[in-house]
Amino acid sequence: MANRYFDGIDHAAIYAAHRPLPPQSLIDRTLKFLREKVQGPLGQAVDVGCGSGQTTSTLGRHFEKVLGVDVSEAQIQEARKKETAANVSYKVGPAEELPFEDSSVELVTSGQACHWFDHPKFFSEVDRVLVPGGVIALYAYSYAFPMWQDKAKTLNKLIVDFAYGELLFADQVHMIDNYYADIQLPYEDVIRLQDDSFYVEIQGTAEDMFNEMRTWSGFNNYKLKHGEEAVEEIFNNFKKRFMKEMGVSVQPQELELPYRFYYFLVLTRKPQ
Structure with a gap:
């Protein structure tokens, strides 16, 4: 993962506060696909590019052990702060070097992160650690839909x-x-789910939604290249346009605004 758009303690904190959790329906569909070939107790899952643990923690009740891996120390610190499950842990490390023995992991997930990886190296490493019949689950989501x-x-x-x-x-x-169609997957058994059936609806404010936008890599990249004052200027102008379109006179933090994130899911299975 060559690009480091999500480092920094302040950025990791806002990321942890405002990035959405995956919908339970997405987790359920992933586990259903896994269970088609892998029976018995589920031993180990790894969430790669875990950020502050949005997916990692969700997997904890389905596996004996779950590890979240991310290249950012700040993100891992945030994940550890809020984790309460004894069987879920986190480690700083690259996606292309996973700390597992051969054929020891049933599920590898990556949420909103796989596009940053070195795909040949990542999938080679995943193939090494997956058990026969093990599953790779890749998902990502849309911009907020107010x-x-x-x-x-x-x-x-x-x-x-x-x-x-x-x-x-x-x-x-x-x-x-x-929908990750350009990513060369390592296995032939593939399911792609990209309709509107997977979504999370946030009951927040307009300001909550704007804060989620601050976690974007594009926002952080603009700030790194042009400075904080410049990115705040264009962002404030955007917020004014947005609120004007809504036709309201209150401040963003005063406006209740439900918004959705729509997800797609790519599942692929290692041959048995």
Whole structure:
């Protein structure tokens, strides 16, 4: 993972506070796929590029042991702060070097992170650690979809236009737009699920949604290249446009605004 857009204690803290948890339906579908070939107690899962543990913690009740791995020390610190399960742990390390013995892991997950990896090295390492019939689950999600009266699509377009028209996203992020179709998977047994059935709806405020946007790599990259004052200027202008489109006069932190993240899921299985 050559790019380091998610480092820093402050960034990791806001990431932990505002990045969504995956929907339970996505976890259930992943486990159903795994159970088609792997029976008995589930021993070990690893969540790669775990960030502050959004998926890692969710897997804890399904496996004897779960490890979250991330290249960022700050992200791992945040994950450890909020983890309560004794069977879930975290380790700083690259996606391409996993601390497991051969054929010792039933499930490898990566949420909103696989586009940053060195794919040949990552999948070679995953193939080494997976048991026969073990599963790789890759998922990612859309930009926030504000559920506001009849303006949901218009508001979402404002967000997308801001993301790609003003911020500075690396080329890898566009793999999400194509549902990871450009990623060369290591196995032939593949399921791709990319309809609107997987989503998380956040009951928050407009300010909560804006804070999630601050965790984007494109936001952080713009700040690194142009400075904090510059990124705050374009972000404040965006927020003014957004609130104007909503037709409200209150402040973002005062406005209750449900918003959704829509997910896609790619599952692939190691041959037995």
